[in-house]
Amino acid sequence: MSQKVSLSRYLVEEQRSKGMIPAQLRLLLEVVARACKSISHAVNKGALGDIMGSADIENVQGEIQKKLDIIANEVLIEANEWGGHLAAMASEEMETIHLVPNRYPQGEYLLMFDPLDGSSNIDVNVSIGTIFSVLKKAEDSDSISEKDFLQPGLQQVAAGYCVYGPQTTLVLTVGDGVAMFTLDREQGSFVLTQENVKVPEDTKEFAINMSNMRHWDAPVKRYVDECLQGKDGVRGKDFNMRWIASMVADVHRILTRGGVFMYPWDKREPHKAGKLRLMYEANPMSWLIEQAGGAATNGRQRILELQPSQLHERVSVILGSKNEVERITRYHLEK
Numbered sequence: 369m370s371q372k373v374s375l376s377r378y379l380v381e382e383q384r385s386k387g388m389i390p391a392q393l394r395l396l397l398e399v400v401a402r403a404c405k406s407i408s409h410a411v412n413k414g415a416l417g418d419i420m421g422s423a424d425i426e427n428v429q430g431e432i433q434k435k436l437d438i439i440a441n442e443v444l445i446e447a448n449e450w451g452g453h454l455a456a457m458a459s460e461e462m463e464t465i466h467l468v469p470n471r472y473p474q475g476e477y478l479l480m481f482d483p484l485d486g487s488s489n490i491d492v493n494v495s496i497g498t499i500f501s502v503l504k505k506a507e508d509s510d511s512i513s514e515k516d517f518l519q520p521g522l523q524q525v526a527a528g529y530c531v532y533g534p535q536t537t538l539v540l541t542v543g544d545g546v547a548m549f550t551l552d553r554e555q556g557s558f559v560l561t562q563e564n565v566k567v568p569e570d571t572k573e574f575a576i577n578m579s580n581m582r583h584w585d586a587p588v589k590r591y592v593d594e595c596l597q598g599k600d601g602v603r604g605k606d607f608n609m610r611w612i613a614s615m616v617a618d619v620h621r622i623l624t625r626g627g628v629f630m631y632p633w634d635k636r637e638p639h640k641a642g643k644l645r646l647m648y649e650a651n652p653m654s655w656l657i658e659q660a661g662g663a664a665t666n667g668r669q670r671i672l673e674l675q676p677s678q679l680h681e682r683v684s685v686i687l688g689s690k691n692e693v694e695r696i697t698r699y700h701l702e703k
């Protein structure tokens with residue numbers, strides 16, 4: 369039987385052979401993985417733990433927090449505060465940034481996360497996840513503020529997610545391709561189960577919340593209409609549709625077998641660029657998808673090149689199999 373490669377060993381070997389992962393970053397990623405293990409544990413308890421249902425508190429996005437949103441946020445903060453690898457953190461569940469308390473040493477990294485993505489699926493036992501993105505603070509920056517976080521996605525030094533589904537899988541990039549690790553519950557460690565993940569360039573599968581169709585912009589409507597026409601239409605092939613309503617689970621499917629995911633701008637709230645958040649949802653997912661050979665745009669521009677102006681900025685998201693994303697972008701630019 370071939371030897372199992374743990375996440376720790378993978379990180380050490382990447383550091384040794386390619387110099388990709390400085391020691392502080394390795395510690396950070398191990399700590400995030402440990403926090404995800406703990407969240408996975410809580411998720412698995414379900415109705416046996418006090419984790420289901422609403423906490424009846426509104427977060428900065430104006431959404432009612434679930435108990436698990438709050439638990440996952442606390443787990444990530446507590447795990448990451450004391451190691452000396454971070455300068456500050458930011459989360460979907462916190463209005464402003466969380467500085468590492470003075471009693472701990474300060475590191476050079478900035479960590480952002482959506483602690484529990486797909487909250488609407490918690491109580492119905494459908495896959496949910498944690499998304500994270502790591503940036504480096506500017507060298508000349510002594511006192512950290514929100515501004516330090518406002519870097520384009522291209523400057524991420526690590527990004528990933530952990531999906532809590534039938535298996536718990538951690539998916540990671542440090543800019544050297546995408547690797548997947550499955551949680552071995554008996555050993556209590558993440559084991560490398562796939563390297564060099566590749567998203568097929570073509571696909572017959574799309575993911576979008578179809579109930580919003582009447583609110584979409586013309587290019588998105590055109591693309592989906594053409595998919596729905598199947599063999600008889602311009603695309604000349606039948607398409608399949610999937611929508612899990614957890615971005616982590618939808619992106620995981622696309623990394624596994626291809627597809628295109630869309631949460632586009634729509635007319636419901638025209639002043640909002642989209643529903644999903646740029647810094648801790650779209651950027652990490654876009655980098656993973658690009659690292660796996662796919663593409664990610666807001667319909668017009670590459671997501672990773674967007675200059676953020678606010679921590680909780682929203683963005684229109686179209687990502688996945690390269691040829692489909694390019695087609696949808698073309699439809700937008702032709703408009």
Ligand code: AHM
Nearest residue numbers: 484485486487488577613614615616
């Ligand atoms: P959340 O971070 O509050 O869970 O919201 C983000 C989620 C994504 O995971 C998912 O793609 C989308 O919202 C689902 O939206 P909808 O309810 O329109 O299906």
Ligand code: MG
Nearest residue numbers: 482485486649
């Ligand atoms: Mg989310």
